[in-house]
Amino acid sequence: MKNYRIAVIPGDGIGIEVMREGIKVLESVSQLTGDLQFSFDHYDWSCEYYAKNGVMMPKDGLKRLEAYDAILLGAVGYPGVPDHISLRELLLEIRQGFDQYINLRPIKLLPHVQCPVIGQTPETVDMVFIRENTEGEYAGAGGIFRETSPEACAVQSSIFTRRTTEKVMRYAFELARKRGKYHKLTSVTKSNALNYSMVFWDHIFDELASEYADVQTEQCHVDAMAMYMIQRPQDFDVVVASNLFGDILTDLGAALQGGLGFAAGANINPERKYPSMFEPVHGSAPQIAGRGIANPMAMIWTVKMMLDFLGHESYGECVLSAMMKVLADPNAITPDLGGKGTTASVGDAICRQLHML
């Protein structure tokens, strides 16, 4: 019997609603398999917490999370709290503090889900993004010079270290080796304009490419990549990108997958020195929060990724199968997909499917 301690941070808005379903699914998995147990500790760190305490999490927040096997995060963000506070002081703090330098984002169209791009199918939309997750454009370095004067300017510095860049690329090369598709790795660049950071990025990529001669490699400018993802998604297998480029392209990828309702993500510290964090990408969606209609698929997919990470890929696959069964029923799904389901009924239906597998 394996017992995992999970820190749960539901956060704000629909984060709280979808988290319940994620936990429901994990509890079903636990019941069904009999060899896994989860103990969940809830943390109310959020924008509401900020309103009361003036901080997004306590000073010793990271310390309190350190000993967990994994962190599940719903979503943070709320009107009234500036995003650069709510996100930098919680989400980005954890990503950077726990050296979760890999952001893993599957861009996969599930069967029965409508892709907005003509002619695309689950076969053509099937790639994985490896996004650098702790530095680069998100380094947070810079300043604003004499903000209110006519001479005002702002400087925002991206910082790319060889150490992290190399580790992220190695992770991507290894994944390209392992994944069945084309053994192909696309590196997203913009070295025609970003004459230091992306030239540096390209050099490191070239160096590693010669070590991984069995992996087919390709370099693509971020602007062209955005276009190609629409024009020929079938050509991509594993994609490695900087923090910002990964952020932009994976949201575009979410559109290809049928919307943010399917955008699952994992923030991974591969050395397992610190806990990894699993979070759907959709955000707190204040405009639909409180109505019980948020699509919990992304959260549940995220839970699948956590199971994979903990070494239980076969259970992870069961969760994905159960999700696909539910997607096949046009009434079961949530309104964003044209159905009449609720957040809770989708979670329940997935648990029922799990029991029938």
Next chain:
Amino acid sequence: MKNYRIAVIPGDGIGIEVMREGIKVLESVSQLTGDLQFSFDHYDWSCEYYAKNGVMMPKDGLKRLEAYDAILLGAVGYPGVPDHISLRELLLEIRQGFDQYINLRPIKLLPHVQCPVIGQTPETVDMVFIRENTEGEYAGAGGIFRETSPEACAVQSSIFTRRTTEKVMRYAFELARKRGKYHKLTSVTKSNALNYSMVFWDHIFDELASEYADVQTEQCHVDAMAMYMIQRPQDFDVVVASNLFGDILTDLGAALQGGLGFAAGANINPERKYPSMFEPVHGSAPQIAGRGIANPMAMIWTVKMMLDFLGHESYGECVLSAMMKVLADPNAITPDLGGKGTTASVGDAICRQLHML
């Protein structure tokens, strides 16, 4: 009789091929109207020039261009010459040197062109991007620290000045006022992660929004924007974005328009202190260069934008009408659109249509 002096830089690859058609169209316009004349001076600055001379353009290049009424550029870039040389030392040099701080990119689906996104029409895909074009992420500031050591890192600094940011936004607000659609301006941001540059950007946008109270405003994170452009392009009218965000999103926009074959751009110095530069966005496309099959529509659209800028909007409209007539004939168009036309035959057909208007 108005006489315009135009500097022509065909550049490399298909740049050279499409430029001929652009000039053909301008000569037709000149013949037809009788009140416009163009004199063209050709400059062979390109990667080939670089191979011979070790520089992309002569030292006094900018000086030689200074007195023209406009610059027409085909495309630069060639395998063997690193992009950060060919582009930074010619294209970006001219944009920055001539303070062409506005990059204007219409994202408009023309009739008879297939949009890859389900359900989109010329009515739903119709927006204009105003991209900052001289600074921001393209400032070229930074460095690489001890490149080959394990401690190596690269720093790339974005620099946003209030002066330019404000001018770009004002230009966008004025356009939103003038354009018929929704009088709406969307500002692309990422202030949840870029805690100096984009927070600064947002402050300036908020300031100006209160001055332009008749313009409906909206702020959207760049990642979400990429998704929304696919999910609901009809909601956008005028969009203002930084140099890099504009670069990425307008290429995505090109996909919506039916491909780079329709991506026209103008690099504008609104004060007319320096010449403005008109260029299609497609690049030199070495893989199809020399075969006479490149789609010249983007170049010809660019020529239309030059006519508009010179104050001849009605002739500009004629060029666009002629393009649309040619697009209606499935045989006339180039192979990228499924037709059998050549670069030259499309240019000829557009000139014929101009004569029939």
